[in-house]
Amino acid sequence: MAEKKGNQSVEFKEKIAIKAVSSTVGKKEGEGPLKDKFDKIINDATAGEDSWEKAESKFVSENMKLVMKKAGINENDVDYIVAGDLLNQNNGSTFGVREFNRPFFGIYGACSTYGEGLGIGSILIEAGMGENILVGASSHFCAAEKQFRFPLELGSQRPLTSTWTVTGHGAAVLTKGGNYPYIKGITTGKIVDFGIKDANNMGAAMAPAAADVILNNFNDFGIGANYYDMIVTGDLGYVGKELVLKLVKDGGFDISENYTDCGIEIFDRDKQDTHSGGSGCACSAVTFNSLFYPKLKNGEMKRILFIPTGALMNSTSTQQGETIPGVAHGVMVEN
């Protein structure tokens, strides 16, 4: 059985292997710094469908098929699917997986969904509930803009603190044992709200949640910053990164040498005009899968603390003047 560690962490006793990962992205991501590392780039924003929402579901189903193929399994081998996205009622994922006809846990953690999924998937394996767990998270720039902001063709300016929602889907197959990078433990995040109300500055809204997970992970496992080769947050962007560095330093640890954010890695902000960086469920999922997982697999890195981050607002809460609470899910991936 897994062992509870400290305040909010768990160390697994089973070796929970990440057997395969895959990432499918859109055109803009496919033109960014990670373009050669993605498994598949779909240049058409509607992916041959007639709406952005249907396109997102197609990203989900295509990429899940791809990860199953890479893991050498088919859908009948999958015991549970754990997936989520940003669309209302998780439709991106549910419509995407309905053809697989397998048991499904739909989860919502905003852009922290991939971390939440990896955590719940690990728990399912630890509990002996299955051999193969399929985890996925997706987002689509156009569909997210439509739901949360303004119509795409509206001629307005985006503030410099805003981030760009990544179009794509990241998926992983978790299994028990084997010579793969594995999930050693998780630090599940609390809802942390430091009173930020600006929906165009989500990095600032989520940074306290990320810093809280980092500090609790260190304390719960009795480790320091140098335990990890890299600490990677989900989609805080440049603004959020600066804030996390300060908040963690206030907590007594210096992570300036081995910390980065997926939102910074996925786009080139000067050439691609993405302002503070990338965001969305797919941001952390496809960046971890394409950039960091291979480094763990080939031994270039041994220990990564991967922390997808989510801003938990919706358009109604913003209009009613609510603050934006953040959440983050820490996943310790080692090899």
Place this chain on the structure above:
Amino acid sequence: MSENNQDKLQEYQKMVEKASPNSHIVLDCIKAFVIGGIICCIGQFITNVLANYGFTQDESSIYTSVILIGIASVLTGLGLYSKIGKFAGAGSVVPITGFSNSVTAPAIEFKKEGFVLGVGAKIFTIAGPVILYGSVTSMLVGIIYYFVK
């Protein structure tokens, strides 16, 4: 919430302000002035041409508005107005062309949800407040004018 917590939140707010880059306000104002000015010059040009063809001042003004709205609507459909807006900011939002853009953009976006619940219900999501409060203000001014004149 305790006083200690309030202090912490205020301190964080200051940290955020320091870490968040501001818009380049002078450059943005210049861009808005130039593009907004160009749009107005085009409007004046159309008005003058119409007047040349014998339309009255009132007719020329109305037709100019219609033509500018039409042009902006087509540019929105071609995906060009959003690019102008990104560069010009308020310069292309404030003129009547910006109003046209704010109606056409949702019309395009919500076509997938059908012509009644999509286009019909959502077309004024952005322009709606302008229409409502514009009409209310006109009525108030009209009433005041009626009594004061």
